[in-house]
Each structure stands twice: as structure tokens, then as C-alpha cells.
């Protein structure tokens with residue numbers, strides 16, 4: 056049976072920890088310049104319906120380092136953009152390629168693609184989730200703090216795809232998470248409900264200071280995600296005060312680390328001072344996208 060990587064809660068804690076173990080091994084091999092062609096001769100179709108810098112490059116380079124090949128397909132220049140159904144695209148891609156990575160709007164669309172294609176599908180971001188980013192984020196936490204356990208995690212900002220994914224991560228990995236969002240911008244109710252049902256330790260608040268106090272990991276994301284550009288001005292007002300800045304860092308644990316999936320809007324959701332400061336690990340985090348995705352691809356396509 057093929058397996059897909061669509062949402063963190065589809066995977067068990069043991070399976071995700073195995074991905075971290077493989078990530079560590081592949082990252083070390085890459086740093087030593089040791090060949091690790093686990094996907095020799097394999098191909099990955101990468102379908103993008105939204106923009107990307109990190110996701111595109113990290114998957115493409117990662118696939119090359121594994122001995123395989125990745126194809127960049129943008130909806131604007133494929134038949135997807137002219138209305139060909141995603142399920143037909145998926146079935147055709149599965150005849151040529153060994154796996155599909157997709158970045159799009161609808162999570163249901165990705166699930167449909169996975170149902171219809173005979174090869175593994177990886178979610179490279181939807182409006183609902185960004186699971187590859189979460190794996191990179193937690194791998195970065197492990198590198199800097201030695202472990203992901205026994206830490207308090209703090210999310211400040213929009214209840215968007217990243218916030219939903221952090222709640223899923225708290226559900227699967229069992230750590231304590233505090234989520235501070237403005238009223239009206241909370242995380243998706245389905246995600247919150249599932250987390251509650253599964254006993255996740257998540258505090259929901261409208262007070263960034265409450266979320267940050269004593270936290271070991273601080274995290275935020277843009278106020279307007281891709282597809283919400285028209286709401287930028289309105290969101291700037293709604294999110295005033297939901298910024299990771301020096302005052303918030305002072306409230307957190309003195310050894311805290313600061314994450315941001317990037318791209319960042321400096322001096323909006325995070326100050327330039329913090330992102331350039333000693334607590335920030337955002338570029339290690341961006342690098343780790345490639346290493347964890349290599350492990351995910353090797354697990355699914357290998």
C-alpha cells in the first residue's frame with residue numbers, strides 16, 4: 056500500500072521519529088559529501104498553484120542529492136490552469152513519475168489527488184496545512200535543544216496553515232503548545248476539535264504575553280497568507296500587538312529559540328531585531344526543509 060504525506064495526524068509518533076532519524080543520517084552524509092542515492096532513477100512531479108522559493112528549491116535539490124530528478128510544474132503553464140481536473144492530472148502523473156508533491160489551495164483537492172494517483176503524494180502546503188515545514192521546524196528544535204520533548208511552544212499570530220500544523224504536531228508529539236491569535240483569526244475549528252478529542256495540551260488565548268511567558272520555542276508567520284493579499288490592510292489592524300519583538304522574547308525562557316517558516320515581513324509579525332538576533336534559528340530551519348523532505352521522499356518513494 057502506498058503512503059502519502061498530507062497531514063501530520065495521519066502518521067504515528069514512531070513513524071515521524073523514524074523520519075527524524077533518517078533526516079539526521081542523510082544530513083550527516085550530505086555534510087560529509089558521502090553519496091546517498093536512495094532514489095536513483097526516480098522522479099518527482101512538483102505541482103505548484105502558489106508561489107514558492109524554499110519548497111521548490113529544497114525538493115528539487117533534495118531529489119537530485121538522492122540520485123533522482125524533480126520536475127517543476129506550475130499550474131499557469133500546465134493544463135491544470137485551464138481546468139483539467141486534479142484527479143486526471145494525478146492519474147497521468149502517476150504513469151510517468153514515482154511521486155507527486157503539490158502546493159495548492161484546498162486540502163480536499165490534495166486528498167482527492169492522493170486517492171486518484173497510484174504514487175505517493177506529498178503536501179507542499181495548502182490553506183489548511185504545511186506538514187513538511189513542521190517536520191523541519193521540529194528537527195531544528197531537536198538540533199538546538201537536544202530534544203522536542205519537555206518544552207513549551209508558543210504560536211503568536213494568524214490561526215493559519217502553520218498554526219493548524221503546530222496544533223497537529225502538539226497532538227501527535229504530545230508537547231505543550233500555547234496559541235495566541237486575535238479574535239476572529241483562530242485556528243481551524245476541525246483541527247482544534249480533533250486536538251481536544253485526542254487530549255493535546257494546547258492553550259488557546261488572545262493574549263500574546265500569556266502564550267510567550269516562559270516558552271522555549273517562539274514561532275510566528277505572516278499576517279496575510281498567499282491568497283489573502285487583498286486583506287493585508289485589514290489584517291495589519293487586527294494583528295497589531297501580535298508581533299514577536301524584544302518584549303515578547305524577554306517574557307520567554309532566556310534560552311528560547313525563535314522560528315519563522317519564511318518568507319517574513321520584517322517589523323510586521325516579527326521585528327528585524329529579533330529575526331537577526333541571537334535567539335533566531337530561521338536559516339537553520341529553512342535549511343532543514345531540504346533534509347527532512349529528503350527523508351520523507353526516501354520513506355515514501357524508496
Ligand code: CP
Nearest residue numbers: 107108109110316317
Ligand atoms: N516556508 C516555505 O514554504 O517557503 P516557500 O513559500 O518559499 O516555499
Ligand code: NVA
Nearest residue numbers: 215276280281316317
Ligand atoms: N502561511 C503562509 C506560509 C508560507 C510558507 C502562507 O500560506 O502563505
